[in-house]
Amino acid sequence: MIKIQVNGRNHELSQDLASTPLLWVLRDKLKLKGTKFGCGKGLCGACTVHFNGNPTRACQLPLSAASGGQVRTIEGLSENGDHPLQKAWIEEDVPQCGYCQPGQLMSAAALLASGAPVDDASIRAAMSGNICRCGTYGRIVRAIKRAADEGGRA
Amino acid sequence: MKSRHVQDIRPARRRFLKQSALLTTGLAVGFHWMPGAVAGDEGNRLAPFEPNAWVRVLPDGTVKLVVHKHDSGTGTRTALAACVAEELEVDPMAVEVITPENPFFEAYIHPVWHVFSTGGSTSVSLEYDRLRQAGATARELLVAAAAKRWGLTPDRCRAVDGRVVHAGSGRSAGYGELVDDAAKLPAPDSVVLKAPSQFRYIGKLRHKRDAAAKVRGRLRYSIDVDLPDMLVAVIQRAPVIGARVDGLDAAAALAVPGVRQVIRVPARPDVFGGNQEGVAVLAEDYWSAQQGREALQVRWSASPFSEFDSESLPGRFRAVLDEPGAPLVRTLQTGDADSAWPVAAQLLEADYAMPYKAQNPLEPICITAELVDGRLYFRGGVQVPSFAREAAKAVCGLDEDSVVIEELISGGSFGAREAKYWLMEVAYLAQQAGAPVKLMNSREDEVRALFGHAATLHRLEGALDGDGRLSALRLRALSPASGEQWEPGYDERPDHMDYSTTEAISAWDFAYRAPHLDLGWVRHETGVPTGWYRSVSFIPNVFAVESFMDELAHAGGRDPLAFRLAHMEERPRHVRVLMKAAALAGWHRPLPEGTALGLATNQGYGSFVAVVARLSRRDGVIKVERLSCVIDCGLAVAPGGVEEQVYGGLMWGLGHALFDRLDIRRGEVVQSNFHDYRVARMSDMPDIEIRILEGDRDNPSGVGELTSPPVAPALANAIHRLTGRRLRSTPLDLTLPG
């Protein structure tokens, strides 16, 4: 059995899934569909989750490598959808199709949680691994700054 | 994404508003658009007329807008809801927007295209009037019902925030209490619409719907569909265009845990836009299916494309244009260009090339189909329901009534969901597998799916007179036909015009005037499947024309802005966006050393745009510093939505200019994922300045496909000013020494 904790809940999964990327374990076994698939190669960021607190591309992490670790997904970013970033995202009306946004939010949340200064340079560095085909980058920058200004370091 | 001149269909639009008592409860106001109905014919037509509910007010006071408009994230539904809500006096965010139970109901036929589709940046502009009238009709009926109940004349009552009130007596009634009475009243013959100065929502909306669900990862996309006993399919499609399966050994694939079936999917070259041949692996989940696919042993036949090389296309295209008898569809002709060449002070000629491009929506194509009791159910982002019907018919022999669609939002489309190969494939698999099948593209599949943007070559010739004015211009735009050829009747058009291939170069929308103009499209089919793509032919047409206008200005010693303005006639809105963009970007101000500006413009769907690019060069590296963009889209129903569409378009334009390029070598697509098919990331974005002008307040027009085309020529024009080098093919190479 492979043990992982996802959004505070413990799961035991079959050894047969050892080489299956965490992304597909989350989506197809645990039925947590908020984490998205965009490229399967660590290039787009749609599958970003927090693994032991670090922003991680779930499509690149075999379940065996996640064994014993703690995973946070978009479903676990906040209890009621009221993480400062989620509020700022709504306030700035960021999502277009919305497909990239769970990954964008998880990358942004890791940036805020890191305690690093939030400015244009750190935002670009933290967010440029997340592709948005609709073109929400400008609003993402505004929303991250808004959340940071409002003390959203949670 | 289709384009057609809006004005030439406007006279055909007919509106009938009527309220329906057919529904079991509530008030419904609908209208019916009858293709081909002529004046005097209305009495006959109205007899069997069944109104379609566009706006429904239910007894609990909820308001539903029933409309078939696919949502791929462009905020269309928010804007449509605003049009109804404005006249009905309710909060647009409280209006539920739903798709009809049967999306093929005649009223949802797109008024321009005559096919069931959402595309072409027309959604809001075409529905604007009808939705407002529907909202106003419902309001009048509710007011009349309240007035009758209170023994008053309707003019003494008012609708306010979902209620009818009588100020004199303080009486008021919620819409829900009034619907049953209102449904029994005759519909008013005409309704008075609000003046724009009275608008509370239109032009003021800053937020879209669904944002709360999107930021929690709770919105259901095609990829999230999960049904009992569902199989997930991935397809190994012919690597070389046109190749067929010559031999298949599925044993190793079938031995992979989770894999259930391997099905050969036959090519459908008999259907326009039909799928290539492939081998599908069906498994319990995506990962297993992919493992199975890697274990497949497929031998592919040779194909006529085995030697096809896209690198040779510009040369081949030039040779076609060199032929005197190249097939030409003329789009604009004035004067006699041939007479101008001998007397010209200067002659210029240039060719501009653009490569194949892939749409790459972030959610790869994904669609679920299930065949139950002779009905085919599709679940997912079906942007063109008539293609689903066509697939059901061509593949399963089902008639149109046997198709049911549960429509879900798409993770972007940009034209990818206006293809039909995947609908045909999934229909076939659902039929063969005897289980619900979810077909998923990997990113590699998406990049290699074909049906993207066509490679093109444009040849321009210009003659300048002694004053540096344009006396003659000839354009030959070489490209294949657009996805319009998939529509019924395409080949029967007497002029063989393809409106989606000749955008911005037609008689009605070419921006410039000169004594002799001779513009035309040279249809040339390479056989590589291409399809719809955000902004379709605006992209190459505008790249060529806007680059060449700069070349002409330069040759004649004119300022590129002044040169453009000097060749525009009766285009006040167009002139205004150019002037404003120039002012915004500091066109006439001195620039620091190593910095340059470039300008380009576009118009379409009744909107106008100008873009100024600012570049800098430091240590031999050219950097895009800023894009300044001014648009006039008439009335912006939801300004926040307009701004984000403009931004998205600029980002796409940056992609065309710097990244987008799909190569085909020996018949195989070379690129495979975002490492070798680059798309714009946050780190690629320059400063973006956007100004939305207050235009014609009565007439909103499209913006979704307006702003990408001028970006590449604006950059090419700036590069020329900065380095003296003229780049005539994309992606533009910023690394060449200049």
Ligand code: FES
């Ligand atoms: S799906 Fe994991 S980075 Fe793209």
Ligand code: FES
């Ligand atoms: S909002 Fe559509 S991909 Fe980002």
